[in-house]
Amino acid sequence: MRRALALVFFLLVWEGASRMGWVNPLFAPPPTRIATVLFELLASAQTWAHFWTTMLEALGGLVIGVVAGSLLGLAASVVRPVADLLEPAMALLNAIPRIVLAPLFVIWFGIGIASKIALSFLLVAVVIFFAVYSGIREVDPRLVDRILTLGGRRMDLVREVYLPSLAAAWLFGGLKVATGFAFTGAVVGEFVASSRGLGYLLSFAQSTYNASLTMALIVLVVSVVLGIFSGFERLERRVFRWKPALRQKQTTGLRDLLARKRQRTIPAMAARISGRSQPGPEKPAWAWILKIAERPTIRRSEFPQVPLPRLSNHEVPRCTCQGWP
Amino acid sequence: MNALEIRNLTVSYGNSPVLEDLSLEIPEGSFVSLVGPSGCGKSTLLRTIAGLLSPMEGEIYLFGRAVNGPSPDVGFLFQEDALLPWRTVAENVALGLRFRGLPNEYVARTVEEWLRRVGLLAFRDSYPHELSGGMKKRASLAQVLAPRPRILLMDEPFASLDAIVRNILEADFLNLVREEGLTALLVTHDLEEAIVLSEQVALMSAGPSARIRRIYKVPFPYPRDLVQVKGDPTFGRLLQQIWSDLQEEVSRMGWEVVRH
Ligand SMILES: Nc1ncnc2c1ncn2[C@@H]1O[C@H](COP(=O)(O)OP(=O)(O)O)[C@@H](O)[C@H]1O
Ligand SMILES: [Mg+2]
Numbered sequence: 001m002r003r004a005l006a007l008v009f010f011l012l013v014w015e016g017a018s019r020m021g022w023v024n025p026l027f028a029p030p031p032t033r034i035a036t037v038l039f040e041l042l043a044s045a046q047t048w049a050h051f052w053t054t055m056l057e058a059l060g061g062l063v064i065g066v067v068a069g070s071l072l073g074l075a076a077s078v079v080r081p082v083a084d085l086l087e088p089a090m091a092l093l094n095a096i097p098r099i100v101l102a103p104l105f106v107i108w109f110g111i112g113i114a115s116k117i118a119l120s121f122l123l124v125a126v127v128i129f130f131a132v133y134s135g136i137r138e139v140d141p142r143l144v145d146r147i148l149t150l151g152g153r154r155m156d157l158v159r160e161v162y163l164p165s166l167a168a169a170w171l172f173g174g175l176k177v178a179t180g181f182a183f184t185g186a187v188v189g190e191f192v193a194s195s196r197g198l199g200y201l202l203s204f205a206q207s208t209y210n211a212s213l214t215m216a217l218i219v220l221v222v223s224v225v226l227g228i229f230s231g232f233e234r235l236e237r238r239v240f241r242w243k244p245a246l247r248q249k250q251t252t253g254l255r256d257l258l259a260r261k262r263q264r265t266i267p268a269m270a271a272r273i274s275g276r277s278q279p280g281p282e283k284p285a286w287a288w289i290l291k292i293a294e295r296p297t298i299r300r301s302e303f304p305q306v307p308l309p310r311l312s313n314h315e316v317p318r319c320t321c322q323g324w325p
Numbered sequence: 326m327n328a329l330e331i332r333n334l335t336v337s338y339g340n341s342p343v344l345e346d347l348s349l350e351i352p353e354g355s356f357v358s359l360v361g362p363s364g365c366g367k368s369t370l371l372r373t374i375a376g377l378l379s380p381m382e383g384e385i386y387l388f389g390r391a392v393n394g395p396s397p398d399v400g401f402l403f404q405e406d407a408l409l410p411w412r413t414v415a416e417n418v419a420l421g422l423r424f425r426g427l428p429n430e431y432v433a434r435t436v437e438e439w440l441r442r443v444g445l446l447a448f449r450d451s452y453p454h455e456l457s458g459g460m461k462k463r464a465s466l467a468q469v470l471a472p473r474p475r476i477l478l479m480d481e482p483f484a485s486l487d488a489i490v491r492n493i494l495e496a497d498f499l500n501l502v503r504e505e506g507l508t509a510l511l512v513t514h515d516l517e518e519a520i521v522l523s524e525q526v527a528l529m530s531a532g533p534s535a536r537i538r539r540i541y542k543v544p545f546p547y548p549r550d551l552v553q554v555k556g557d558p559t560f561g562r563l564l565q566q567i568w569s570d571l572q573e574e575v576s577r578m579g580w581e582v583v584r585h
Contacts, residue, residue: 140407142403142405142407143407143409145372145377145401145403145407146407146408146409147420147424148376148377148395149376149377149395149399149400149401150420150421150424150468150469151395151397151421151424151472152420152424156424160420164409164411240411241452242410242411242452242453243410243454
């Protein structure tokens with residue numbers, strides 16, 4: 001909410017500055033102008049043809065890249081020689097800005113959508129490969145032991161340990177980054193050489209110094225990517241209900257902490273000032289814990305650094321399995 | 326019959342043997358604790374018995390059958406509660422039963438019974454990260470015992486708990502083990518715990534090439550009042566004796582090893 005207000009304020013200032021002529025409207029056209037252009041764009045059938053071309057390239061590259069990257073990552077983590085072969089190649093591909101390969105792909109695959117899909121694919125596959133490869137290699141070995149000693153077989157291991165770890169690696173490690181890369185690949189590929197797509201429109205707008213069209217197109221691309229992200233986030237919340245971090249997100253704000261601290265301390269201070277103890281049940285159920293805590297604790301022998309422990313004969317509460325405190 | 330019989334076992338990581346020529350017998354239904362200097366190979370021994378490591382030489386028999394891989398007769402309780410973080414408490418407890426291909430209805434009933442026995446019925450749909458340390462320990466115990474193993478191997482299961490929770494859990498674990506008629510092998514570095522819970526305490530020699538150095542009989546009959554046992558003069562003498570033998574073992578190791 002606060003962020004939305006900030007955005008609105010920012011847009012208003014921009015609008016004003018642009019209209020008053022403080023900034024050159026040729027470079028920074030007012031937001032209303034951009035919005036108008038955007039609506040014109042969306043209203044024209046031609047735009048949609050370009051739009052779907054880019055979507056096809058990006059999503060095609062994303063899907064093929066995710067599948068291929070996952071399979072390669074899987075193969076590398078299961079078969080040792082495959083890892084020896086792939087890891088250096090992938091590391092090299094990861095180190096270079098892969099986008100420089102775009103012109104090469106145009107030569108290889110022509111100026112049609114194939115070269116853009118190839119570029120998206122390459123950008124995505126490398127990211128996903130590493131997410132899956134390290135995700136599987138870093139599976140908690142204790143969980144593997146756990147499943148094996150409970151009588152689980154290879155398939156159980158895959159279903160109970162490897163797939164969930166993989167899902168976490170996919171969604172947290174890779175999928176969002178990969179989506180961004182997929183659109184980067186498609187749009188940049190269209191910059192380099194194309195006759196269709198949002199990237200083509202962008203390079204056309206740029207060559208005619210049409211700032212409002214450029215910005216409208218940028219807004220369009222960004223909103224598509226953000227829309228896909230929010231879909232992933234909803235998926236994450238559904239799939240990762242077991243993750244502690246996701247659930248506690250709302251309560252970790254500094255403001256919340258301060259608020260809670262105040263809540264806790266004010267009654268306590270009031271009680272201290274008035275000299276009365278805080279209200280409570282006469283004999284709380286957990287009183288026995290205090291009774292134990294008051295006594296000297298039972299010494300534990302933690303060898304070998306600790307000297308011989310004194311014997312202890314303090315009372316330990318007996319407890320049946322039914323009545324856990 | 327012996328629940329566990331280990332003959333001339335040698336286990337090594339790479340070249341140097343961790344355990345060498347180790348032999349041990351545990352009668353069915355008895356509770357044995359295993360103590361020894363840290364790093365001497367207690368965890369290695371348990372993992373070998375559980376079929377997670379294969380020995381270089383020697384044999385291990387569980388209830389008369391040679392061990393070659395994990396066995397349904399074995400329940401293994403680790404120090405860390407290796408519950409699956411993406412499964413609820415009930416689903417975790419059901420794992421071993423499902424691996425055995427038991428009918429769903431039986432699994433559901435058994436899981437509920439075990440959750441009740443360990444007092445976690447109200448937390449059946451919680452995820453492990455929502456439980457306290459003691460609750461995770463109880464969930465782990467239910468998970469391990471639900472498929473009805475015949476021998477329970479425990480690797481320092483109470484080490485990470487605070488004293489109060491630990492005292493309560495010790496007594497309850499002992500009750501459960503006795504009720505189920507289980508054979509139990511407990512690795513611990515807490516001598517008091519070892520004596521108070523078990524019938525025999527086995528002391529391992531310092532590694533490398535560790536073996537069983539000595540076995541002490543604990544003369545208190547079950548059911549035990551753990552508090553009373555700790556106050557008994559015999560308990561004190563036993564503790565002192567094991568402690569001095571242990572110190573002798575420790576002093577045979579280098580200081581670096583001890584620190585490790
Ligand atoms: N996976 C492993 N690879 C190589 N050495 C190991 C491994 N696990 C344990 N060791 C070594 O084996 C010895 C025994 O370890 P461990 O069985 O864990 O001892 P303990 O449980 O008695 O403390 C130690 O010296 C340890 O360093
Ligand atoms: Mg250990």
